[in-house]
Amino acid sequence: MNVPTTIRESDGRKPELVNILHLPEPERRSWEARQIEAAGLLAGEYDDAAHDRFAAATPVMQATALRKAEIARYLTAGGASEGRGLTSELADQARAKFGVDGTDKMTLRRILRTVAGVDPVNFAPALLPSHSRMGKPPAEFSAEAWAYFLTTIRDAGPHFPLKQAWRDVRDVAARRGWAWPKYITVWQRWDAMPEAEKLAARHGTEEAIKRLAQPIRRDKTTIRSLEWVSLDGRTQDFWVDFGDGKPVRPVMLALIDVASNYVLGYELAASENAVATARLIRNVCREHSIFDRLYTDNGSAFAGHLVAGGADCKWRGKGAAKPGVKPLGVCYHLGIETKFAIPKNAKAKIAERTFATLSRVIDDRPEFLGAHAGHAPGATPGKSVQPVALAVALAVNGFTSSRLAA
Template structure:
């Protein structure tokens, strides 16, 4: 029995079941037509795609030999009545004649264009609208701006259409125009600037380390009973995203930063470059001292304290102001902040996210030991969590990426440098330029340093106008100090602090006696080192000196004439006197002595 022998309703039911199995060769794709198709509005594309599906079904059924009526009946069952009238289906069939099925949708786009005339808007009205948006806050409602333009237009005669017309014109503006009006030029540029895409796999482990600090959102109680929002400082390896170490402090300060950098260098080795912002804790003398360029404290002038980066040989690179997203540590904070700050351990310890938020009576500060424990747990999990999909991780944990990276550095012959004991010692000191007094001592912050052992090395700087750089232990000012000159050369170590004793105490008397004894020994040694002549040799040298003076018979030069000082008008050359005979000059001289007589007037006939 053939399919055509079946009753029509049975035959149509069979074809309806087979519709999804029909195959129609797509043909060659017209790229230009599809590009124009994708430029059309979404609703126009949806209408064209529905027509294309109907046309594809009609073409596939025609290939199978079905009659027109049967084809149309099956289409109506699948697509219902909308757009499936006999006339509409005939138009569709004719429209796709000679067109490959893959290009049906572009060929069946609506062939009409919107001809509605846009309502007129006065130029001044639109400019007033844009100017108000420019001067208002970024979230100021557009409708409020339109209402003000409408009210103004009643007085000025502007053509002000409806709000939807204004909104459509606003929506048609370029993104740059809208952002510039809403946010201003600087923020618009920042929004539109495409971020640089960097490949972290080109970095070696510890080639670059990111430093940053963040104030936590909760309140903590410190060991001394004070309450504040703790600040976490963090060092992150850029190549592996591993948090190398962290420090919790009451504030973002340089001393805590130095401790953190020192610990990382001691635990992992000296990293190559420190990448940070220009915060005072990171760009001050303790960290960036000696760096040729930094944002804080201006250009280096005079004697510069040594920062930990200079001591360890770490390159220092600053992020541009306002470019926080460039720092890896900032991104780690974003990841950890919600995990830690909003955790159940800190329930009731929040007073708001604003930097100046103050706690009220309902805020219950968390003990700082709890804060440290939670941070240690979450940062450890961040480092050890496997299955990472960041650049170069390939499913490993951040710790594993760091460990493998350090091994690769060793294999390439670029191992991480290990700090020496001297570097670790110097890195823990604070530095201050000081002047040396006439006793070979120096003073800093109420403490005086210097004893007989270091007097000779220091006293040579007294009266020279040169300061020395004094390094002291910030945790123990009573520990010996160290001094460097302005060229960075070591002057002396173990500069002992001077401890003041009570008046009349035996300890003070013994200290004074020891100092006098040391001075006597130093003077005695100096006298030996000076190697003076003995008395006989000195007498012979003196006699030779006098003999050399007697042998010198050169007469002394005549004294030059001394001219008396004149304090009136400046000296001027006098006009030359007329020449005259010797006898005439004597006569004039006699007459000149006479009171009131003018010999020159007589000679001139006056």
């Protein structure tokens, strides 16, 4: 029958051995019946459907089930059952006969519970590993119920409990006649979903893409000074008097060299505007020389015609101009190439990260005591807020920025 055999070299007689799983089905059944008879048990009625499922299982699952069936027959022949219990003496004997693997008392009791009411001839199919689905058909899910479950998770907060979402669907399914299994079955299906789908269901597609995207690791050692300059603006958290007696939260516009993170220059303005931005670019070029490329976002102060007019860029176009008139900006006249960051990608800009450092060492400085109204973007100055003079704000910002750059 072409059944492979192996020779036990350690035995002087060198007997030939055969793996029970390699035997044809009739021979395997005959061997199992002999084992049952030797144990002094009645074989019972043969369950063809159960053994068909056993035959369809993997060899590893079959081998595990056959070993458990031998243990179950030994315990049953010794007088143990789910109803009569398992004595410590019989458990110790089973451990001595079959080894310590899978023969602790809790496991032996679980084996007895599994074969309770099962004929010995069907022990092996009944003891297939629990992760095998051969013993029963998969749980039934209504498509409407599963869609409702995912919709509930999507519309709820990102930390909404899965079990509560299951309960919500359970209550609706009972009224609408949907098939909705137990929570553990639903959780297993959820757990088997790809991580990307679970993130999208919890946090939305955009957030899932952001979390799963592999970051680009840039090497700045190949960038020369003034080859790339980053531009950005940030509203400060203190209030300044620009000379008219009105408190204003100033905007700090800064140009930062990407190669060295050096703050090339800054402008403290009452608002983020193109006039101040163009003036900052001219002042930096006058002091440090004209740089090659400007990297910024597409805010109206940076992408307008006064700064980026004439630049051939996808994100250009913010800023009003008469039909047919396209003013040329300061970057065009100075020969500076403009590059705009993708929207909602602030971490890509060196200036944005530099501002995060500056905000911690500038906004809460003692020089601004009494001129601070909080970090909220929409904060308004109360009666107790006393704005500092513009000269003080310029001195503090300039000193701190230069020290950090150095």
